[in-house]
Amino acid sequence: MLTLQRKGSDYHHGDLKTAAIVAGRGLIESGGLSALGIRRVAEKIGVTAPALYRHFLSLEELLVEITAQVRQELGELMQERIRRVRKHRDKKKYELDKFRAMGDAYIDYADQHPRLFEIAFIQHQDKSTREFGELAWQLLNESIEKFIELGMTPKSKRDSAPLVAWSTVHGVATLVANRAVSASEIQFFRSAVMDGVQDALLKR
Amino acid sequence: MLTLQRKGSDYHHGDLKTAAIVAGRGLIESGGLSALGIRRVAEKIGVTAPALYRHFLSLEELLVEITAQVRQELGELMQERIRRVRKHRDKKKYELDKFRAMGDAYIDYADQHPRLFEIAFIQHQDKSTREFGELAWQLLNESIEKFIELGMTPKSKRDSAPLVAWSTVHGVATLVANRAVSASEIQFFRSAVMDGVQDALLKR
DNA sequence: CTGAAGTGTTAACATTGTTTACATTCTCCC
């Protein structure tokens, strides 16, 4: 097991807060939510437990920061995958490719970090997890806006389309993360659902 | 706060196991997963903590039984709503109405028991949450089979359709449970997504 | 009636999140 090292001089760690978040993520990834603990995080980064209370109000707050970071990371993965999509002179095809890249990224993340994804959207003290400006949500809306501009999606679906797309992809991702679909089904499952989303958004 | 009473004679409770599950559900519903505790459950049903270990191996096992019951209940709600759907001489319309009733039930459950729903599908020690015979899954498959029989859904979608439908509705339900869509959006959101699912399944 | 199986209690343990008091280090102003 990897434990983060303190730098040269002791006593002051240097960047305890981010170290704690990293360590906490590691614990969740390997042992699930119940593996997260203030003392365990402290031990993993070579510090005593109360030190963490200089940076977090409580264990709950540490968890909240971890989940916020996970959602951010998810958005960044989507962004990166979008960038990787090859341009195409058929604009419609290009936008569609990017859209699917986003969905694939979302599902990939859930598949590769199931325990993190699983807890990324749980509710803490009535704070919504879809704040305006959250990256993933923003990217999705931009994509669909392009669909509308290009006449691929009817204007009448402007408000519903992002929600339809998100909930569908989110549903797949959740089921994949929970291993509710078997490994052998996943490949097929993913593309089938992405086809379905596409069907629902596009004009007929 | 309601605490369950023991019946007349003391010492032996009578049905501690189910009482514990009920009490545990109550704790989760009002305080989230972290509110569930062996000692708290014990207190709520008027018994000492170790007594529960006659009926559950651990807190984790109590949680597993609670989630299993929640999934069962979800299936039963769907079943009941299907029964309530009025018959119609247009068989296609009838089947479609039942399908939407199922989806509505699923989402309603998530809306009305958000904290229970939220934890109903989390993974415990690699056991899949979609075992063959789970009621909800079975009902969904029967419904889509009817679609195929009536020529509403192409046979080619026999394998994908249930997964597409499930993941979509599950996605909505998750987002609703997490309050990731605001209360004012929910109504619109639900029907928009159900329209989308329908679009994706039906022949064009 | 009797003993064994079932079900509950009491007492104890290790571990947890958290607080209080104190120690060390860093920073910045004179």
Add this chain to the structure above:
DNA sequence: GGGAGAATGTAAACAATGTTAACACTTCAG
């Protein structure tokens, strides 16, 4: 530079938790 004060760490203690071991009461079959 040196010292005050903020920032950040440690040590010791607390109440609460999950769990176990040893014992007590109840039920019930033979």
